[in-house]
Amino acid sequence: MSEAVDLGFPSLRLVPKTEAPQTAKDFKTDQEVRWCPGCGDYAILAGVQSFMPELGLKKENIVWISGIGCSSRFPYYMNTYGMHSIHGRAPAIASGLAMTRPDLSVWVVTGDGDALSIGGNHLMHALRRNVNLKILLFNNRIYGLTKGQYSPTSEFGKVTKSTPLGSLDYPFNPVSFALGAEASFVARTIDSDRKHLTETLRAAALHEGTALVEIYQNCNIFNDGAWDPLKDSDHRDSLTFRLEHGKPITLVDGSRGVYRAEDGTLQIADVDEVGRRSLLIHDAHAADPSVAFGLSRLSDPLSLANTPIGVFRDVKRATYDEMFQAQLHKAQEGGRGDLAALIAGKDTWEIAP
Amino acid sequence: MSEAVDLGFPSLRLVPKTEAPQTAKDFKTDQEVRWCPGCGDYAILAGVQSFMPELGLKKENIVWISGIGCSSRFPYYMNTYGMHSIHGRAPAIASGLAMTRPDLSVWVVTGDGDALSIGGNHLMHALRRNVNLKILLFNNRIYGLTKGQYSPTSEFGKVTKSTPLGSLDYPFNPVSFALGAEASFVARTIDSDRKHLTETLRAAALHEGTALVEIYQNCNIFNDGAWDPLKDSDHRDSLTFRLEHGKPITLVDGSRGVYRAEDGTLQIADVDEVGRRSLLIHDAHAADPSVAFGLSRLSDPLSLANTPIGVFRDVKRATYDEMFQAQLHKAQEGGRGDLAALIAGKDTWEIAP
Amino acid sequence: MTKEVVQLDQVIIRFAGDSGDGMQLTGDQFTSRTAEFGNDLSTLPDFPAEIRAPAGTLPGVSAFQLHFADHEIMTPGDSPNVLVAMNPAALKANIKDLPRGADLILNTDEFTSRNLAKVGYDTNPLDDGSLDSFRVHPIALTSLTVEALKDFDLGKKEAERAKNMFALGMLSWLYHRPTEATIEFLGNKFGRTPEILAANIAAFEAGWSYGETTEEFSVQYEIRPARMKPGRYRNISGNVALSYGLIAASERAGIPLYLGSYPITPASEILHELSKHKNFGVMTFQAEDEIAGIGAALGASYGGMIGVTTTSGPGVALKSETIGLAVALELPLVIVDVQRGGPSTGLPTKTEQADLLQAMFGRNGEAPVPIVAPCSPADCFNAAIEAVRIATTYRTPVFLLSDGYLANGSEPWQIPSIESLPDLTVQFASEPNHTNDDGSMDFWPFIRDPETLARPWAVPGTPGLEHRIGGIEKADGSGNISYDAANHDKMVRLRQAKIDGIDVPDVVVDDPSGDARVLLLGWGSTFGPIGAAVRRVRSEGLPVAEAHLRHLNPFPKNLGEVLKGYDKVVIPEMNLGQLALLIRGKYLVDAIPYNQVRGLPFKAEELAGVIKDVIASV
Amino acid sequence: MTKEVVQLDQVIIRFAGDSGDGMQLTGDQFTSRTAEFGNDLSTLPDFPAEIRAPAGTLPGVSAFQLHFADHEIMTPGDSPNVLVAMNPAALKANIKDLPRGADLILNTDEFTSRNLAKVGYDTNPLDDGSLDSFRVHPIALTSLTVEALKDFDLGKKEAERAKNMFALGMLSWLYHRPTEATIEFLGNKFGRTPEILAANIAAFEAGWSYGETTEEFSVQYEIRPARMKPGRYRNISGNVALSYGLIAASERAGIPLYLGSYPITPASEILHELSKHKNFGVMTFQAEDEIAGIGAALGASYGGMIGVTTTSGPGVALKSETIGLAVALELPLVIVDVQRGGPSTGLPTKTEQADLLQAMFGRNGEAPVPIVAPCSPADCFNAAIEAVRIATTYRTPVFLLSDGYLANGSEPWQIPSIESLPDLTVQFASEPNHTNDDGSMDFWPFIRDPETLARPWAVPGTPGLEHRIGGIEKADGSGNISYDAANHDKMVRLRQAKIDGIDVPDVVVDDPSGDARVLLLGWGSTFGPIGAAVRRVRSEGLPVAEAHLRHLNPFPKNLGEVLKGYDKVVIPEMNLGQLALLIRGKYLVDAIPYNQVRGLPFKAEELAGVIKDVIASV
Numbered sequence A, B: 001m002s003e004a005v006d007l008g009f010p011s012l013r014l015v016p017k018t019e020a021p022q023t024a025k026d027f028k029t030d031q032e033v034r035w036c037p038g039c040g041d042y043a044i045l046a047g048v049q050s051f052m053p054e055l056g057l058k059k060e061n062i063v064w065i066s067g068i069g070c071s072s073r074f075p076y077y078m079n080t081y082g083m084h085s086i087h088g089r090a091p092a093i094a095s096g097l098a099m100t101r102p103d104l105s106v107w108v109v110t111g112d113g114d115a116l117s118i119g120g121n122h123l124m125h126a127l128r129r130n131v132n133l134k135i136l137l138f139n140n141r142i143y144g145l146t147k148g149q150y151s152p153t154s155e156f157g158k159v160t161k162s163t164p165l166g167s168l169d170y171p172f173n174p175v176s177f178a179l180g181a182e183a184s185f186v187a188r189t190i191d192s193d194r195k196h197l198t199e200t201l202r203a204a205a206l207h208e209g210t211a212l213v214e215i216y217q218n219c220n221i222f223n224d225g226a227w228d229p230l231k232d233s234d235h236r237d238s239l240t241f242r243l244e245h246g247k248p249i250t251l252v253d254g255s256r257g258v259y260r261a262e263d264g265t266l267q268i269a270d271v272d273e274v275g276r277r278s279l280l281i282h283d284a285h286a287a288d289p290s291v292a293f294g295l296s297r298l299s300d301p302l303s304l305a306n307t308p309i310g311v312f313r314d315v316k317r318a319t320y321d322e323m324f325q326a327q328l329h330k331a332q333e334g335g336r337g338d339l340a341a342l343i344a345g346k347d348t349w350e351i352a353p
Numbered sequence C, D: 001m002t003k004e005v006v007q008l009d010q011v012i013i014r015f016a017g018d019s020g021d022g023m024q025l026t027g028d029q030f031t032s033r034t035a036e037f038g039n040d041l042s043t044l045p046d047f048p049a050e051i052r053a054p055a056g057t058l059p060g061v062s063a064f065q066l067h068f069a070d071h072e073i074m075t076p077g078d079s080p081n082v083l084v085a086m087n088p089a090a091l092k093a094n095i096k097d098l099p100r101g102a103d104l105i106l107n108t109d110e111f112t113s114r115n116l117a118k119v120g121y122d123t124n125p126l127d128d129g130s131l132d133s134f135r136v137h138p139i140a141l142t143s144l145t146v147e148a149l150k151d152f153d154l155g156k157k158e159a160e161r162a163k164n165m166f167a168l169g170m171l172s173w174l175y176h177r178p179t180e181a182t183i184e185f186l187g188n189k190f191g192r193t194p195e196i197l198a199a200n201i202a203a204f205e206a207g208w209s210y211g212e213t214t215e216e217f218s219v220q221y222e223i224r225p226a227r228m229k230p231g232r233y234r235n236i237s238g239n240v241a242l243s244y245g246l247i248a249a250s251e252r253a254g255i256p257l258y259l260g261s262y263p264i265t266p267a268s269e270i271l272h273e274l275s276k277h278k279n280f281g282v283m284t285f286q287a288e289d290e291i292a293g294i295g296a297a298l299g300a301s302y303g304g305m306i307g308v309t310t311t312s313g314p315g316v317a318l319k320s321e322t323i324g325l326a327v328a329l330e331l332p333l334v335i336v337d338v339q340r341g342g343p344s345t346g347l348p349t350k351t352e353q354a355d356l357l358q359a360m361f362g363r364n365g366e367a368p369v370p371i372v373a374p375c376s377p378a379d380c381f382n383a384a385i386e387a388v389r390i391a392t393t394y395r396t397p398v399f400l401l402s403d404g405y406l407a408n409g410s411e412p413w414q415i416p417s418i419e420s421l422p423d424l425t426v427q428f429a430s431e432p433n434h435t436n437d438d439g440s441m442d443f444w445p446f447i448r449d450p451e452t453l454a455r456p457w458a459v460p461g462t463p464g465l466e467h468r469i470g471g472i473e474k475a476d477g478s479g480n481i482s483y484d485a486a487n488h489d490k491m492v493r494l495r496q497a498k499i500d501g502i503d504v505p506d507v508v509v510d511d512p513s514g515d516a517r518v519l520l521l522g523w524g525s526t527f528g529p530i531g532a533a534v535r536r537v538r539s540e541g542l543p544v545a546e547a548h549l550r551h552l553n554p555f556p557k558n559l560g561e562v563l564k565g566y567d568k569v570v571i572p573e574m575n576l577g578q579l580a581l582l583i584r585g586k587y588l589v590d591a592i593p594y595n596q597v598r599g600l601p602f603k604a605e606e607l608a609g610v611i612k613d614v615i616a617s618v
């Protein structure tokens, strides 16, 4: 049981804290979890539920909002306030809630289809506005709930029910996309890596503004093994870069690292060859998103080689909801509006009885 | 009068060529142009009409599709096929047309609101798919047709009818956005610079796949002078980088240039200081969009200092429509389907009379 | 030289010119003075969808019509008695609406052969005799203005731009309008550019003097103040009244107002207006599109605000799916549809009533939504309050159907006292409401109030009421996901019963003689024209009854009875018969639709003719 | 040992188990064999919205019902004679639908105390007497399967997974179904994993032998082939038939088919099916959302393809604005709405008919769209062809309203000959059609065919016909932007007249005795249940007439006459009375709605009761 430690989450400073210690169990509902046995969503749910107590927030001040998809059933399983809305629209609904209620911690759960297909427009605008939302994007590279069509993150040439001859769309890289959309926080983690998942959730919660967390999630029914190379203990360490602010960027096994080539581009080489000191030191707080963008391009969408996980970018930028509330308060500084004066306006005339 | 020279536009190789020489006049319609006097849209229209003959295409094989906005009235003034559709949806409609009709040259006209506000989802998916569309985004940083609300490219803090206390949204950078959305071609030009506009249109037309051209356009009624620093002859040359493939990147006046700092980031310095040889040579064809992305971050959205114009990225990637048609042909190689056989299927039985 | 003063009981003036000529501003000012003077009035702005179409063209003509009188009036008037035409295009576009004998004030400076040709005049109407049946006043407005401003340090173009003020001055003289407030207005508008300010005032005054001295006008007119109910008045347009109504409702409910919106003609002004009033705690959010606008509003409603979204027809189409979600969630939400000409982009700046059935049925599944419609510009205030009342009381999205005519038109409004407005206090849920089998307490989000059938509004942040809601069908009571057949049937019927059971006031029939056999039934902005037409018919001694619906869903309980009381029911609508379908389908009354879809309000005269024909046929 | 063979005229079997138990596959195979055998049949798959809800829970139960007979049948049957329940959840979820005396085949292995508790059984129904009124067959399906496969190199879990094949084998024996094709099917499905294939075949055969040897079944049943019209038959589901109909229409029109779609239950299968047939030149595009799906389809139509978009209710809501654009552009487009339970996300895997009014009215402005509805799974083929005919002939978007029951249900279909299908050849515009004043020729995109009122379909690439179209109101004829009042009124009426004038066949009344006083009027998938109910009523000697609408907009021209011919008109619908409203509003007939919104088709028995009540009341 973890105590309600005040991590001083600045993004949550307006959200009431709980006195009572909480456990993961406090965040479970009485609803049957209706995912397929073996689905990666279970691990994420468990990870989130066990992380929640760390926030030390009153349960009633936490809200989960989702769209539609297997992943989007998430709110039903969180014993907080929650809304299972419609396909792709969760960021818009959550924005309206978050900007009006600074006392709430608002979380969004979405899928690769929900967020990047039908919901692309709301996601991109939430990111640029920097509304205080934590968006968890469960990326299984497939439409789970509608039984297995390819998604905007599916690898090129994917054979699915709707593309028997292979898909023709070049996939989005959610991290590149978010950076192009002016995101102030972007991270990536993996369903099965509880520790890293928890760290990443923590970083997202700490961030003020919109935080996008891409979570590689396995759909064992329609796209089983999509992320296996990054999970199986034989290969993962030689395929994954672990991004940690202030640390040199190397594969988990330390064999290879990222460095700046002469022409200025980011390259990967044996650490022994280039030397540890020439490795790129990760700066998640860099004002310019260009390096983060460069890092997002390292991985190969097909083989998954050189996949960075961790926080790509985490910069401070005024949040929309804060400024929104500030404007509201400022407007009322001179006193609240006088309704009678408002509706009368300036040009009136009297008709005598 | 320009002759119909065959520039060998690879993107247009399936579009029938005209024998007859064309002039700009051939592309004018009898419709009254209904923009405000002085609107930057006039210059773009004239630029496009005078560029069209260069393509040497049969007029009837050119289609202009637009959404809604002042800019979106464009098709009515082009004597080709055209559709003035609904707000934000032009890329979707044009995609359906382009992928089914490789014999057409399909152009989209859109505004900053049309493309990046309501139409963001279609724009981003057209870009990643790489459908053979040329998208001209008239960016006047305002909603013209609805009389002057701020747009997703308006500078932060903009006071408009809908934001009397200043807007709170961090603006999109259309170039960064497009690069994050996997665009294969992204360029920027200015309404008033006919020569550069024409060059840019030419580059876009040459490109196979989706080409996004952001055109800085003046709305003299609701956002007059938005781009003045880049236009007025006293300052523009010291504010504008002209991107040309294979050339070092300097301000037009040659005073300052872009180079790689030690830490690998792109920096700007006096050319005299860093020396011409250390300047970054523009590579529009780099497979990795990271440098192009870095270039897109140089400019200051408020002062407009260090604004690059020209082609940021222009890479070859299989186009959606080509692959779409190829799948279709391949499927028919073994002969066209037999309808009777199809509907009968495999499991049939006979009821005897 | 004082001229003869002629008393008139009413006048209809139309100002028409290029989009850049400032006709809307001129009309607005003339209207404000007229309101101040105490006439009853009604206005009709009519402008193109383009911001400023090319000068001198027909599509570029912008017009503003004002009807004012010494008695109560109901419409902006059928045909203008006076047309001010700033150029040949304005003349050509409007002349067909003028009755014989009307006054025509023409800016002769613009009647150049080039301008005439531009709009297809082969000969100059100023001297080809084609205007013989009107009283033509050819006045060189532009050059008179330039002449008046010759001592100012202004370019010719700038000086010419003041010609609308010259015209306004002249008309102000002609109709005896007060001048001070106009000058004050100019002071506010041009305060930062003193030269321009002075020039505009000079032009205005020159126009006034010109009227006084020119022989063109032999008489001056006077229209006495109207006798209206005693009280304090102001002039107000529909969009402003609607905005104020929303703010008032929020104040009376004690809950902040939140607007999530995407600009669209003719609704944008509500967004503009509301965003000025953050000092009332009003929150406005310009979203990325219509779907986000309503989504954010719904999110805010979920958080305990009065969520509102404003749009026009195409925007409603886009919001349909989210409205369905709001129906399923049973949360308060107000959807304002300022209707415009359709289908599709249609006629953005023109009026129409063709979204009624979209509002009723434009969603998947059985998704009933109440509908409220204002009947005049000022009535938008009350209708907005009523929409909020229904939304918060019944926890439901509500449609508020305004239209382009109401939105932009204006009329005098007797300012209500705040205390006279309904108390809209809301009870949020604060306690668990369900006892489990084991005696423990729980919160069930879908237990209903037995009277209203509304579910509790339990706002995040309330301890102990944590719950989950969603768009999937839910079990009655607990709100858990349920695919049960009987439960679904029950929930569909419950949602319908809740809306059907909304307490709406009875419809009032106006049938003074009591022996009418024909009933005119209307809704929305046809109130004025129907009322005016009915008056005309009655003034000819023919009895006719009239009823106007504020509530389109549910209908007032007495409506069926009312309809049965007449031999014929006529339903005039600016669509192809949408209310008529609903009335016929529900009450099996052979209602006669009378329809026009012209983008403009009905003309009273024409409607009167229709009524008389029907009376004759009974 | 041969057992006694009992002849039956019909049987209704329901297979029920966990989502992971393969019940849909089992049902499908049993259905295919039954079709092959020559019975008439009708099926009803019924599964949860989740992919594979947790094992053993009520929400996770997936069922498949099959009705087959030696005579023509119309529905999947009201109450199963046989329930195969793979676990306690399946029993609990389905037992209430069973009539006394029904056969209950229970997989006893799953009736563990844990599983029983999971679904709230306090005692074991196998031995608490609660099933006494049924014929219970307790069979250890899982262990029998595992036992049968003990010689295979399979894990226990893998072996257990074949229990549905064991059940299928047993049932195949019980009802005398052919076996070869099942084995062939398994060969195709598991060909790449020989061990699994062999195991499945072994399980299937073990089930068969078990049936033959066990004393549990004392008799074997036989249901003779049905006497159907001579010809070649196949079994077909609605979604497949609809897909084939679209392909056939494209072939008969000589224009390629283009589908722009976004996946949504229960419509996705049409996208899947069509994407398999690129060899017919069929193009499919999975778009980023519903709006892009219809947008791309409209773009393709503009380019001369048959543009189609497929979706369900929530998707239609999103497409509304673009449908309005298609109305304004007057381009062909087919919008397939496979209706599901609503409102909002509702019940995605259940059926409903509640999108009719959305299809009629769910757009801003006056935007009429024709509506066609199939009446049975196989009829989806013809209805799709009819929708394409109307779209291409009249240059209009057309709604094709299927539903979840039609989509997933199946029935035998007499395969039509290609020549018997209508010729849908289209004439594209190829020449200018307007003579200018100066004698030169021009192309005007809005000149109409005097008969159909359709405008020319002029496809980009056609020289000399360059033109611009858009969603703003346009001048009659030339198509140029026009804000003219009279033109708008005219265009609104022209668009309406075009749709009203669509040539649709008269509705046919089935009234064999000719002296019915009550008419049953239906549309869409209620055809089967209404037909079955009418038969029952008639078999009791009561006369009743029946008519079914394929065209909901416009209605057949004779419909008014037909309705007048009866004292009472009853309209059963799986909504709250949508067709009833249209009929009442248009014809002023006091039609009686009978409604159920349970996510399931009507039961014939229940409808028969309703009909008898009405007959008794006349």
Ligand SMILES: Cc1ncc(C[n+]2csc(CCOP(=O)(O)OP(=O)(O)O)c2C)c(N)n1
Residues within 6 Å of the ligand: A068, A069, A070, A071, A072, A086, A087, A110, A111, A112, A113, A114, A115, A138, A140, A142, A143, A144, A145, A146, A151, D262, D263, D264, D265, D290, D314, D315, D318, D345
């Ligand atoms: C408006 C609308 N369109 C389509 C659907 C159907 N639909 C439900 S979930 C989904 C995609 C789910 O994919 P994803 O977001 O990746 O979630 P996952 O199921 O993979 O977790 C689709 C297309 C819907 N429910 N609503």
Ligand SMILES: Cc1ncc(C[n+]2csc(CCOP(=O)(O)OP(=O)(O)O)c2C)c(N)n1
Residues within 6 Å of the ligand: B068, B069, B070, B071, B072, B086, B087, B110, B111, B112, B113, B114, B115, B138, B140, B142, B143, B144, B145, B146, B151, C262, C263, C264, C265, C290, C314, C315, C318, C345
């Ligand atoms: C569905 C819909 N929503 C809103 C509008 C109103 N509208 C028309 S144009 C426009 C924005 C125009 O801005 P932009 O795309 O930048 O074009 P500009 O006029 O500046 O060229 C808006 C909000 C509309 N026509 N349709």
Ligand code: SF4
Residues within 6 Å of the ligand: A034, A035, A036, A038, A039, A040, A041, A070, A071, A140, A144, A145, A218, A219, A220, A221, A222, D051, D052
């Ligand atoms: S279909 Fe895939 S994503 Fe959905 S619940 Fe099953 S395993 Fe998880």
Ligand code: SF4
Residues within 6 Å of the ligand: B034, B035, B036, B038, B039, B040, B041, B070, B071, B140, B144, B145, B218, B219, B220, B221, B222, C051, C052
């Ligand atoms: S409003 Fe602005 S963008 Fe629109 S036509 Fe006028 S100047 Fe151009």
Ligand SMILES: [Mg+2]
Residues within 6 Å of the ligand: A069, A111, A112, A113, A138, A139, A140, A141, A142, A143, A144, A151
């Ligand atoms: Mg997914």
Ligand SMILES: [Mg+2]
Residues within 6 Å of the ligand: B069, B111, B112, B113, B138, B139, B140, B141, B142, B143, B144, B151
């Ligand atoms: Mg703009």
